Amino acid sequence: MNQLKFWHIALLLSIWSLTSxxxxxxxxxxxxxxxxxxxxxxxxxxxxxxxxxITNGSGDISLAIEDENILQATYNGxxxxxxxxxxxxxxxxxxxxxxxxxxxNVTGDKEPIEVKVTDCYLAYVINDSNYPILPAGTTLFLVxxxxxxxxxxxxxxxxxxxxxxxxxxxxxxTQNADTGAAPTKYAIxxxxxxxxxxxxxxxxASKFYDFQIELYGEEASSSYVLQxxxxxxxxxxxxxxxxxxxxxxxxxxxxxxxTVPDTDYRIRGIISFVSIxxxxxx
Numbered sequence: 001m002n003q004l005k006f007w008h009i010a011l012l013l014s015i016w017s018l019t020s021x022x023x024x025x026x027x028x029x030x031x032x033x034x035x036x037x038x039x040x041x042x043x044x045x046x047x048x049x050x051x052x053x054i055t056n057g058s059g060d061i062s063l064a065i066e067d068e069n070i071l072q073a074t075y076n077g078x079x080x081x082x083x084x085x086x087x088x089x090x091x092x093x094x095x096x097x098x099x100x101x102x103x104x105n106v107t108g109d110k111e112p113i114e115v116k117v118t119d120c121y122l123a124y125v126i127n128d129s130n131y132p133i134l135p136a137g138t139t140l141f142l143v144x145x146x147x148x149x150x151x152x153x154x155x156x157x158x159x160x161x162x163x164x165x166x167x168x169x170x171x172x173x174t175q176n177a178d179t180g181a182a183p184t185k186y187a188i189x190x191x192x193x194x195x196x197x198x199x200x201x202x203x204x205a206s207k208f209y210d211f212q213i214e215l216y217g218e219e220a221s222s223s224y225v226l227q228x229x230x231x232x233x234x235x236x237x238x239x240x241x242x243x244x245x246x247x248x249x250x251x252x253x254x255x256x257x258x259t260v261p262d263t264d265y266r267i268r269g270i271i272s273f274v275s276i277x278x279x280x281x282x
Contacts, residue, residue, distance in 0.1 A: 011230035032056040034109040041113060042278055043071070043090040044120045045144075047232065051275055052113075054090040057083055058106035067098040071115050092117035095282075118281040119145040122232045124256065125155070126269040131260065133164070133193075133209055134267055141276045142169055144233045149281065150193060159277045168194030171229065173240040174212075174219065189213040189226060189237070193260065212269065221256040225271045228254070 034057030043050040054061065061075050072093055077086035088102060097116045124140040134140060137156065143149040152164035174188045193217070195207040214220050229235050258267040 019113075031058050031107060034058070034104040034107050036111045036113065039111075039113045040116070040278065041090065042116045042118055042275065042281070043092040044232075045092045045095055045117050046120055048089055048091045049275070050090045052090070052102070053085075054087065054102070055083075055085045057085075057104040057109065060105040061086065061088075061106055062103045064089065064101040064103065065098060066100070067096070068093075070094055070096045070098040070117055071100065071101055073115075090115060098246065101262040105108075119143050120232050121276060121281070122229065123272040123274045123276070124269050125265060125272045125274065129267040129269075131267050134258075135168070138163070139274065140269075142233055143281065151276065153277065162280075166196055168195060168196065171233075171235045171240070173237075189215070189240075210261065212261060214257035214259055217259060222253050225254060225256045228271055
């Protein structure tokens with residue numbers, strides 16, 4: 001009996017010893033060097049659309065912004081429960097470039113990065129289309145600037161040059177009538193892409209492409225996309241039409257269906273916050 005007690009006590013002491021060593025190793029575990037993989041970031045004006053994820057270092061981070069009129073940055077160090085690290089959220093206050101220093105307060109490591117605030121923009125990721133100008137597998141970027149630039153990129157080669165770019169797009173409203181016994185007018189939002197003559201940069205638009213944003217029927221756009229277009233591109237739907245659209249909100253799936261009037265052309269895509277390739281926008 002005494003021998004059994006002896007072995008029981010010895011086993012408990014052994015387990016305690018192993019646990020103590022493990023705890024000591026965790027407390028004395030070396031901090032991984034703090035470094036970032038990229039030194040240049042872009043962020044949209046007026047929208048928190050870019051983040052810097054930190055997965056090394058001590059997790060104790062401070063930030064220093066060279067020009068706080070251009071950029072606002074905040075750090076959340078509680079991103080990971082099992083290891084140090086966090087995320088730096090970037091918010092563009094005005095167009096321009098500034099330096100942001102990310103400092104590990106424990107190791108003393110300092111990573112300077114350049115952050116450029118560009119015009120705000122939205123992406124339309126096209127998944128299915130029989131329209132040759134906007135084929136499936138492309139992404140259309142609409143920029144909220146004075147020229148109202150737009151760019152079309154191949155999704156498989158998004159970091160190459162755009163396959164289509166021009167200045168000039170607009171949203172507008174047309175009225176249609178039901179075909180029932182008592183026709184009623186209803187509003188249809190439209191997107192127009194202008195195509196200028198590259199041989200004469202000073203000419204007016206020689207061609208344009210019109211698309212209706214389908215809000216009615218079994219396969220329709222979510223009305224939420226109109227709110228996002230207004231927020232990111234500054235489209236004032238109230239100004240375009242006196243009374244608000246009456247369609248009930250669809251689930252927030254960001255789907256937008258475009259059709260070409262009096263044709264069978266149909267484009268299905270998703271309004272997205274995906275970033276435009278770097279160094280494209282001023």
